[in-house]
Amino acid sequence: MARIQFRVLDEDGVDSILNAAKDVLENGGCNVMHPAALELLENAGAIVEGDRAKLPRNLVERCIETAPKGFSIYDRSGNKAMDLTGTNVYYGTSTASPKTRDPFTGEIRETWISDISMGARIADALPNIDYVMPMGTAQDVPAASEEMHEFQATVTNTTKPIVFIGYNARGVRSVFDMAAIVAGGTEELRNRPFVISYPEPISPLVFPGEVVEKMLVAAELGMPQVPGTTVQPGTTSPVTLAGAVVQLIAEGLVSIVLIQLANPGAPCFLSGNLNIFDMNTTLMSIAAPEMSLGIAAQAEVARSLGLPTWGLAGSTDSKVLDAQAGIESAFSILAQGMAGLNLIHDLGYLDMAMVCSIEMLVMGNEVAGMARHLLKGIEVNDDTLARDVIKSIGPGGNYLKSPHTRAHYRNELWFTDLFTRVHYNRWKHEGALDLAARIRDKIKEIDASHVVPALSDEILDKLQSFIEEKESNMA
């Protein structure tokens, strides 16, 4: 639990936003383009007209009630990896962009399945990356079975938890089937889930049939999901951040209602994304300061209900690993870490989320380490106050040989092997490398040395046959 935290809203602000969101759902409603879901809503008391569903306050509140207040996510081996409660902060990778920046050549090109394997393997080695999303949408596998290939590439290259976007309901089901193969059965997977589904409805307040179907499939399986619309203030939501957050919460609550009606108690987040539409360039920024501000406010409302939260940080609008990339990555990672968001994704985006970049991920890992160090705050007790140590060392002395120093320095001080802290001469002698060059070297080093524990041959065979069978059924 982070000691250092910033708050955007006071209690009144949280209440006002929650009330406004419930009012929007009760008196404005949402479009749900899924007949069975509409029926589910209507039977539960919603007013349904055509695709439009108005959700009475008590229905929404009932569904908040049944949603679990936080839950744990495990790693591939079944060890507890993330406790998604309170202000626990976890950082994860970017995902789903059609393009990749090749970390060795610097070329921006189509994403290949090998990029997703490599992204997962590098992420596996980075200590501050807590979960992995397939880094890109592979363009060199059949579109109809993409998520299966991407999941296979990810799960064989990391033991960390995985968050994935299924491109359709069949894909979501397939990924959970494959996860069950890895976990040793559906029941084992449900008891120790290491996979989270990420369905993305559309702002404002539109729930396409395919997205709803994905939610219902995951709910029925009892699998955790983090639904996320993306609002862009002034275009797909009110331009005022308060209004944007109202809508984001309303949309998140619709997802919760659908999931809870489908399977009361199914684990889900109250989540959403807020990105900034640049009124000047008419394109979407993935790194504006108001993005972190709005997401932090959204999360405060979600946290007030005890529900897990979702963030978006470590991305840049820049096209290269330059100062802008560093600033934007660091700003959002720190701001959202201080906001206490549970699951912060998108470390590793370049070019307004159009490009996944392992270099950005490695940089984000370093920033996340710095942010985590700051979030720990300062521990004050008799030992850390060190009164006797100061007195015994005395004026003019030094603390280097003190047992107190040795006992604490590794925990109190933050260390880096990526940022330069060597003498100018050595830096020059070693090639005068800037951060981007050092990141490339580090990726090469990880690539050459990091070993991810292999899945058993039996599981690997089963995953491969599963994909082949599904593909032959599609043909």
Add this chain to the structure above:
Amino acid sequence: MNIDQFYEDICKAIVELEEDKAVALAQQAIDEDMDILEVIEKGFGMAINKMGQMFESGEFFLPELMLGGNIVQAAMNILLPRLKAQGTATTLGKVLMATIEGDIHSIGKNIVATMLSANGFEVVDLGADVPVEKIIDEAVAQDVNVIGVSALLTTTMTGQKKLVDMLVERGLRDRFKIVIGGAAVNADWASHCGADGFGENAIDAVRLIKNLLAGA
């Protein structure tokens, strides 16, 4: 007793930073009348090399190195009197250390002094804010091999050049190796001063002095 195992034990006690054990092993070497020079070279030498490797690989940072250095010194205090009594050379060389006049910053100089001691040098530490004349007089009186002068401030760095100039004036320049250090000091400044080298950090300084004396 397996003597190689004994050296291994010394090395282990030191890199595990167990002072009592290291001191007890040194005492055992005295009590059992072992070849002290060999105990130092093999046992303690192994430990010093090992600590250097652990520093390079990131297992040891400065606090462990300093503590390890202290433990080596504590054990040496037991062993050296015996060597002296036998009339055997006991050090790699004698280094005079000082922070230059006008400058009271001493932490960098102290770290280098500790590292030098731990590596088998005899260190004469004159402290901080030491006038150039005094440095030279002491260097002559104590017959040191190396003079190491630290300066943090750009305003006091000029004292490093003054030291070399005065040594030249007095015809003493060739008698000593001169190394300099400090935050703003670099190779260009060292050569401008006419010094023999500079250390970019404590580990580098030890390496530098070893190389200078080996080449001498």
